[in-house]
Amino acid sequence: MPASGGGGQSSGTPTIYDVAKQANVSIATVSRVLNSHGYLRAETRDRVLQAVRELHFVPNGPARQLSSGIKKVIGLAFIRPPEDEMSAVEEDSLLFTDAVIRGAEFAAQRFGYSLLLTGVTEGDSSNDVTALTGKADGVIVLDRVLPEKRVATLAKRSPLVLLAGSGKPQAAVNVRVDNVQGMQAIAQHLVAHHGFRRFAFMAGKESSPDSTTREEAFTEMVRFLGGQVEPSEEGWSSDWTTAGAFKTTRDRLSSGRPMPEAIVCASDPMALGVLQALQDAGLRAPRDVAVTGFDDIPIARHWNPSLTTVRQPSQQLGSVGVEALVGLIEDRPNAQRDRVLPTQLVVRASCGCPAPTAPGLGLLNTGSWGSESQ
Amino acid sequence: MPASGGGGQSSGTPTIYDVAKQANVSIATVSRVLNSHGYLRAETRDRVLQAVRELHFVPNGPARQLSSGIKKVIGLAFIRPPEDEMSAVEEDSLLFTDAVIRGAEFAAQRFGYSLLLTGVTEGDSSNDVTALTGKADGVIVLDRVLPEKRVATLAKRSPLVLLAGSGKPQAAVNVRVDNVQGMQAIAQHLVAHHGFRRFAFMAGKESSPDSTTREEAFTEMVRFLGGQVEPSEEGWSSDWTTAGAFKTTRDRLSSGRPMPEAIVCASDPMALGVLQALQDAGLRAPRDVAVTGFDDIPIARHWNPSLTTVRQPSQQLGSVGVEALVGLIEDRPNAQRDRVLPTQLVVRASCGCPAPTAPGLGLLNTGSWGSESQ
């Protein structure tokens, strides 16, 4: 017998039994009213609805989920820095993740799902993510949250979408951004338009597929166009952060070796660090060295010099990820699996081009990410 | 008899019964191992753990939650604009919400909770938020998500924390930012330091307690100091957005009426819109009109002119909100209820002061939000 099946007013939060009693029907009827199943007389429905309102009844999620087997929850795991180690620019760089979350949340809502968030601090490969599997119908995992092997394992247990990971064919569904196209466009622009030949590539963490892909695509394209990229052993490598790129660049500057004509970075925050280091050393970008980024975080537009970069549709990444996952969960036959979203070269001042507009101009009516990056 | 109680290998995801059978124990024992309850022989524990590993068993969240009555989930409801109506700056303005989410997520994790996200589009007051109640142990509601009355109602059903709302004593626990202190500091600075006397206040939506509080605090302080603020009927009111403030200011400019010496805005995005409109009209801030904001979104620092504003600890707001909510859920006797977090005046160029640094300078080592805003 259920907790409140006895007599009188139940103590805690009302259950479906309380509603049934109040409306003088069975719990089955209440459930049918709530889920609009089967045949119901209008009068009965109203009576039940009335009782629901009077008792402020809200169905217990877990019970409902357990019974129906459907949780209507999507898990999203992402990387975040330890709380106390976040500088102002680090925070800016989180914009990428934030945008993904936003896109995912919106799409999830559209499909009737909720978003369950789990931040993972890098290196802490506990089973947090695995536990998500039990709480959600499916899981979206951002790049670098899990080693590839564990992704494959997880994908066997639960619908899983890997976001912004390497494009390698895997057990999981991949949704990512066209790194190659973006880097090729940058290489093309720098070589063909500006006539540069000697480049350096500032990489993120070595473990990151995104960084690796970008570096390879860039290097290959530059070589194809007759330029050269300093070998990565020269120390052009950092950790995705502004501070890291700053230090790397400063060290390189003080080594006295000649600088390349352009420094191409795997992310915007790193590009900002490079610009900072150059400025501290009395060099000016783009006059002395050109610099480019990748992401197009909002600050990129407002920096001085404004940053030439590759825009990636971060928010769309989230929403498309959810779409793919829902397709997987609900087993839609025509659902697209792997998706590659387009990137777009954004030419501003840091490569040596004239700044397209004064900072802040063209501020209004720039449209949303989604429509801009199609 | 449970689904997989029959013979042979079960079909779907493994349940606790499968583990029990594999380890040759009862389900109670498995549960005990998983939750480290009661007495267990080491040998038995290992056998169970072994089976768990072999089957890749992950406990079913809902079942666990239903049984124990504890969901270990915190719901977070926030306002967001419709997906297709988001301009680039709107997106920047979401930084506030993003920061709150980040802080909340981190704190939630620290307490062993997950964060369930629900975005609410303004005006759409369906029962989305109510449904959260059934899925979470408690709910954090950001300002403007619900009318005050519904907040009070909800608070009766479920532990609830109201974030950044009006400070009015209510049924719910309030965590908010010291709007009054911030606005008083701005008023003080503009009157005492710059000698301004004639002000306008650009309000957000009228329905917003945050906007109202800021306006009242500012107006009162200015009057106390001998200045005056144009009555709000003069049309200095917008909708929190950059575009809205832009239009309002443009209209006012074209009306030909004399401008105030300073326009104080209830948010940074609106301040940017005002600056934009001034610039379009050939006026220069701060030379012709001073402008200030509220929030200190990252762009504020990099804008031209850099924005004098009030910094609020957004991320901390999220984490403190979670702390308060967990206190409520777990009924900690010594948990603090209402909390007011301090704000901080950030003086930059848009009020007429010399820009503290060139844009981008002092970029590194600025510390995290949390520690900066203590």
Add this chain to the structure above:
DNA sequence: TTGCTTTCCGTAAACGCTTTCCGGCCAGTA
């Protein structure tokens, strides 16, 4: 050996809901 405690583990009853199966009621027809 007996009798008690201390460990260890299995049985079974919830938890609150969804859903299937079935039994009744009512109108319509012969």
Add this chain to the structure above:
DNA sequence: TACTGGCCGGAAAGCGTTTACGGAAAGCAA
């Protein structure tokens, strides 16, 4: 009046856990 369908609503079986409750085994003193 008796019978057939179409509708409606109740009883009950799970969903996969946790958690009393109690029984068996093991240890120890008498």
